Amino acid sequence: MMRISELARKGGVGVETVRFYQRKGLLTVPRGEAPGGRHYGEDDVKRLRYVRHAQVAGFTLAEIAELIELDRTDDRPRARAMAAERIAALDEQIAKLQAARESLARLARDCARGGDGPCPILGAFDRV
Amino acid sequence: MMRISELARKGGVGVETVRFYQRKGLLTVPRGEAPGGRHYGEDDVKRLRYVRHAQVAGFTLAEIAELIELDRTDDRPRARAMAAERIAALDEQIAKLQAARESLARLARDCARGGDGPCPILGAFDRV
DNA sequence: ATTGACTCCGTACCGTGGTACGGAAGCTAT
DNA sequence: ATAGCTTCCGTACCACGGTACGGAGTCAAT
Structure with missing residues (x-):
């Protein structure tokens, strides 16, 4: 039990x-x-x-x-509709996260490369 | 102003x-x-x-x-560490969302193809 | 001078997804 | 039969990210 x-x-x-x-x-x-x-x-x-x-x-x-x-x-039609909606939302969310990931990675690379001026990560999202 | x-x-x-x-x-x-x-x-x-x-x-x-x-x-080192941490978390999250997206899409396809038996979407996540 | 639009400020409230607490009851082993 | 663990149940509390409300002040236009 x-x-x-x-x-x-x-x-x-x-x-x-x-x-x-x-x-x-x-x-x-x-x-x-x-x-x-x-x-x-x-x-x-x-x-x-x-x-x-x-x-x-x-x-x-x-x-x-x-x-x-x-x-x-x-109720299959409704189930399919919900699935389709969710897939679209997932696609959008994944795209956004990937974009964020890429720019964050770029900023981290630029920061690691050193150089002068302000750290690219800090205060840099306005350039994303 | x-x-x-x-x-x-x-x-x-x-x-x-x-x-x-x-x-x-x-x-x-x-x-x-x-x-x-x-x-x-x-x-x-x-x-x-x-x-x-x-x-x-x-x-x-x-x-x-x-x-x-x-x-x-x-504080650049700390900024880089935070960025790296976040990138790793993003990668993990993106992978999870992609996996969820794929199985949801597969379920929706199977459901749309008709066939008999229960709707694959409904009550089917245990097979994901 | 009054109206209307805007500001500031504190405080209260909201949805989402839990997490914790305290009391009463039951089972199990000693 | 008493201790210790688990269950059930209601209620309260939490973090997060806002959103709303009420009152008081300020401004420009009428």
């Missing part, structure tokens, strides 16, 4: 976080009240990992709750 | 945000109290844009405050 602490461990989060997700409707609270606490199965572990992966993809917890609801109603 | 509202507009933020940054020490409050409000110059616009660019690069406001302080003391 898996208890909440084991579920949390398998999902790589803390017990409090599991309970937080339950409150948010992201994880179901086992219906069968068992003595000594509720217990969980592999489905719960899967669900928890789903939440964490979706988070990495940039979905907010509210959106993840919606995805889970879409799963319940098998 | 540029007033705070114009500074905010040029920086692409709201007046309240400018004041918030001032409180955080990210923007200086003009010393000369002028009647009818303080006024700002191009340096302030530059500084504000610096803050926004550094934010895009993933620096927290506290780190940006530190960068600004490093500028004051011209």
Whole structure:
């Protein structure tokens, strides 16, 4: 019988976080009240990992709750729309981060090369 | 004489945000109290844009405050260290986002191709 | 001299995603 | 049967990055 602490461990989060997700409707609270606490199965572990992966993809917890609801109603068009939206946002975010990475790297190189004048990193983002 | 509202507009933020940054020490409050409000110059616009660019690069406001302080003391080694740290974090973050983007795109493709069984997007992150 | 737009300032409030705390109840081993 | 661990539950608190509000003062135009 898996208890909440084991579920949390398998999902790589803390017990409090599991309970937080339950409150948010992201994880179901086992219906069968068992003595000594509720217990969980592999489905719960899967669900928890789903939440964490979706988070990495940039979905907010509210959106993840919606995805889970879409799963319940098998609403594929809406699911595809959400995925497409998120992919576009990811592309934009990745592009921005790459641009930031490049200019930061350039500034660091210029700074390391020495030279005179002010350090390129400091006070230099206005040239980015 | 540029007033705070114009500074905010040029920086692409709201007046309240400018004041918030001032409180955080990210923007200086003009010393000369002028009647009818303080006024700002191009340096302030530059500084504000610096803050926004550094934010895009993933620096927290506290780190940006530190960068600004490093500028004051011209502490290049520390600036380079911070830049290197941030670049490494950016690389990691970009890699994660790209991975998430790819699996999300794959799921969306699989979902669009139709087929039977459950929608690949819904409840599928456990396979990512 | 009043209106309207703007400023300054402090303080309060917000969403997001947790994290912690304290009490009551249960299981398990001694 | 008592100690020690875990569970459940509600509530409070946290950091981050803002956003809003209310009151008082200042300015220019009417």
